[in-house]
Amino acid sequence: xxxxxxxxxxxxxxxxxxxxxxxxxxxxxxxxxxxxxxxxxxxxxxxxxxxxxxxxxxxxxxxxxxxxxxxxxxxxxxxxxxxxxxxxxxxxxxxxxxxxxxxxxxxxxxxxxxxxxxxxxxxxxxxxxxxxxxxxxxxxxxxxxxxxxxxxxxxxxxxxxxxxxxxxxxxxxxxxxxxxxxxxxxxxxxxxxxxxxxxxxxxxxxxxxxxxxxxxxxxxxxxxxxxxxxxxxxxxxxxxxxxxxxxxxxxxxxxxxxxxxxxxxxxxxxxxxxxxxxxxxxxxxxxxxxxxxxxxxxxxxxxxxxxxxxxxxxxxxxxxxxxxxxxxxxxxxxxxxxxxxxxxxxxxxxxxxxxxxxxxxxxxxxxxxxxxxxxxxxxxxx
Ligand SMILES: *Cc1c(COP(=O)(O)O)cnc(C)c1O
Numbered sequence: 001x002x003x004x005x006x007x008x009x010x011x012x013x014x015x016x017x018x019x020x021x022x023x024x025x026x027x028x029x030x031x032x033x034x035x036x037x038x039x040x041x042x043x044x045x046x047x048x049x050x051x052x053x054x055x056x057x058x059x060x061x062x063x064x065x066x067x068x069x070x071x072x073x074x075x076x077x078x079x080x081x082x083x084x085x086x087x088x089x090x091x092x093x094x095x096x097x098x099x100x101x102x103x104x105x106x107x108x109x110x111x112x113x114x115x116x117x118x119x120x121x122x123x124x125x126x127x128x129x130x131x132x133x134x135x136x137x138x139x140x141x142x143x144x145x146x147x148x149x150x151x152x153x154x155x156x157x158x159x160x161x162x163x164x165x166x167x168x169x170x171x172x173x174x175x176x177x178x179x180x181x182x183x184x185x186x187x188x189x190x191x192x193x194x195x196x197x198x199x200x201x202x203x204x205x206x207x208x209x210x211x212x213x214x215x216x217x218x219x220x221x222x223x224x225x226x227x228x229x230x231x232x233x234x235x236x237x238x239x240x241x242x243x244x245x246x247x248x249x250x251x252x253x254x255x256x257x258x259x260x261x262x263x264x265x266x267x268x269x270x271x272x273x274x275x276x277x278x279x280x281x282x283x284x285x286x287x288x289x290x291x292x293x294x295x296x297x298x299x300x301x302x303x304x305x306x307x308x309x310x311x312x313x314x315x316x317x318x319x320x321x322x323x324x325x326x327x328x329x330x331x332x333x334x335x336x337x338x339x340x341x342x343x344x345x346x347x348x349x350x351x352x353x354x355x356x357x358x359x360x361x362x363x364x365x366x367x368x369x370x371x372x373x374x375x376x377x378x379x380x381x382x
Contacts, residue, residue: 002314002315002365003315004315004316004317005315005316005317005353005358005362005365005366006317006353006355007189007290007317007318007319007351007353007354007355008189008190008289008290008353008354008355009188009189009355009357010188010193010195011250011254011355011356011357012243012246012247013246013247013249013250013253014246015245015246015249016242016243016245016246016247017246018246019035019242019243019245019246020239020242020243022035022242023035023238023239023242024239028238028239029237029238029239030237030238031056031216031233031235031236031237031238032235032238033238033241034238035238035239035241035242035244035245036054036235036236036238036241038241038245039054039236039241039242039244039245039248040052040053040054040199042245042248043199043201043244043248044201046174046248046251047166047174047176047177047201048173048174048177049174049176049177049182049201049202049203050201050202050203050204050205050208051201051202051203051204051205051207051208051209052199052200052201052208053199053200053201053208053211053212053215054197054198054199054235054236054241054244055197055198055199055200055211055215055234055235055236056196056197056198056215056233056234056235056236056237057185057187057196057197057198057234058086058161058163058183058184058185058186058187058198059086059089059090059185059198060198060215060232060234061183061184061185061198061199061200062086062087062089062090062133062159062161062183063090063093063094063232063234064200064211064214064215064232064234065090065159065181065183065200065211066090066091066093066094066096066131066159067094067214068181068207068210068211068214069130069131069157069159069180069181070130071091071094071096071130071131072094072095072096073094073095073096074095074096074097075094075095075096075097075129075130076096076097076098076099076122076127076129076130077091077096077097077098077099077129077130077131077132077133078098078099078101078115078118078119078129078131078132078133078156078337079091079098079099079100079101079132079133079135079325080100080101080103080109080110080133080134080135080137080142080161081100081101081102081103081324081325081326081336081339081342082102082103082108082109082135082137082321082322082324082325082341082342082345082346083135083137083161083322083325084163084164084322085325085328085330086163086185087133087135087161087163087325088133088325088331091133096130097334098133098325098331098334099118099129099334099335099336099337100324100325100326100331100334100335100336100337100339101114101115101118101336101337101338102114102336102337102338102339102340102341102342103341103342103345104143104341105279105341106143106279106281107137107140107141107142107143107279107281107284108137108138108140108278108292108345109134109135109136109137109140109141109142109143110134110135110142110147111338111341112142112143112146112147112150114337114338115132115147115150115337116146116150117337118337119150119153119154119156123154128154128155128156129156130156130157131156131157131158131159131180132147132150132151132156132157132158132159133159133161134147134158134159134160134161134179135161135163135164136160136161136162136164136165136168136175136176137164137165137322138164138278138286138288138289138290138292138351139164139165139167139168139191139258139286139287139288139289139290140165140168140278140280140281140284140286140287141165141168141169141170141175141281141283141284141286142175143281143283144160144170144175144178145171145283148178148179151179157179157180157181158178158179158180158181159179159180159181159182159183160175160176160177160178160179160181160182160183161183162174162175162176162182162183162184163183163184163185163187163190163198164185164190164191164289164290165287165289166184166190166191166192166251166287167191167192167251167252167254167255167287168255168284168285168286168287169284169285170283170284171283171284175284176201177201177203180202180204180207181200181201181202181207182200182201182202183198183199183200183201184198184199184201185197185198186198186199186240186244186247190289191251191254191255191258191287191289191356192244192247192248192250192251192254193243193247194236194240194241194243194244194247195240195243196240197236197240197241197244198236212235213231214229214231214232214234215231215232215233215234215235216231216233216234216235217231217232217233218230218231218232219231253356254287254356255287257356257357258287258288258289258291258354258355258356259286259287259288261288261291261352261353261354261355261356261358261363262277262288262291262354264360264363264367265277265291265293265352265363265366265367268367269293269367269370269371272300272370272371272374273296273299273300274295274296274297274298274299274300274301275293275294275295275296275300276293276294276296277291277292277293278291278292278293278294288354289354290351290352290354291351291352291354292321292349292350292351292352293349293350293352294321294344294345294348294349294350295307295348295349295350296348297348300374301374302373302374303348304320304347304348304349304350305320306373307350307369307370307373308320308350310369310372310373311366311369311370311373314365314369316353316365316366316369317353318350318351318352318353318366319350319351320346320349320350320351321345321346321349321350321351322346323346324339324342324343324346326339326342327339327343327346352366352370353366
């Protein structure tokens with residue numbers, strides 16, 4: 001029996017277990033402790049962020065970011081439509097409303113021109129959004145500079161959801177460090193993982209301190225338990241922060257391994273008719289967290305769903321590109337600025353197994369599986 005090849009699995013290095021053991025030996029089995037502090041500090045060194053707060057998930061980090069910016073009932077948030085639902089769920093937790101913005105074809109991320117148009121319209125009626133939530137998808141940065149410029153022009157804070165883009169670069173700098181607040185995720189499928197976890201960063205120390213305060217039940221400085229605000233239990237465990245410290249040490253290797261997967265796939269499949277790989281925008285360096293491609297079914301002879309099912313039969317997991325949020329039943333009532341590009345990427349887009357721990361043999365199996373789905377159909381049509 002051949003082993004299952006999954007989309008993206010955890011890949012531990014050499015140091016993680018040592019840090020975890022240290023947590024056990026010192027009995028720091030708590031959502032505070034030396035690994036949490038060190039992880040935050042080392043994360044800042046890695047990304048160039050000013051300050052960081054380690055939390056229990058990327059979703060929690062987004063929720064805290066919205067709270068820090070006083071997002072509340074009736075507010076609007078401009079949000080990338082092509083993303084995982086976790087980007088937008090916290091908007092709803094806060095009683096606010098997402099307004100979705102379509103992607104461009106260069107980066108698959110938020111189209112700055114559409115953002116400008118939407119912002120201008122809202123400015124005219126005196127109802128600017130409370131924040132812009134920009135997602136860097138599949139390890140590739142959006143075109144950040146023009147988006148920052150638009151946000152500054154209208155004085156609207158920018159939150160960067162860099163959950164999928166740790167290790168990427170935009171004009172040499174790390175995504176997540178350009179906006180007012182950036183967030184990252186260490187979920188099990190991300191480029192580095194703590195099993196579950198996240199990070200909130202900002203250059204504004206006050207915001208990060210407040211994030212830590214809110215993440216620990218908003219306890220006022222008093223020996224008794226006193227609270228003048230509603231908080232959350234969102235801090236990262238010291239044990240998991242130990243895993244994070246080890247993972248940070250191998251981040252660069254993980255990026256190179258995922259880029260290598262992409263190159264091997266592209267070399268083997270790139271010149272098949274109807275296959276196009278996700279472009280790498282010239283303004284940045286992608287991590288290729290997931291290798292994504294689009295299929296033109298007429299030219300290829302099979303659509304992305306036929307390829308996906310063919311791979312599944314061979315015990316290979318692949319996934320459609322994210323279903324855009326403006327197409328999700330739960331957001332049916334929400335406004336969307338454009339959406340056709342994201343819809344097309346969803347209809348034709350497929351993510352191939354992309355873990356940094358895939359072997360050459362695994363990659364060969366995936367490549368073979370994609371090729372066969374193309375041949376089968378050709379023969380079927382003859
Ligand atoms: C994974 C992910 C999140 C959420 O992170 P969790 O740690 O799983 O809560 C948010 N946004 C995007 C784009 C993601 O891929």
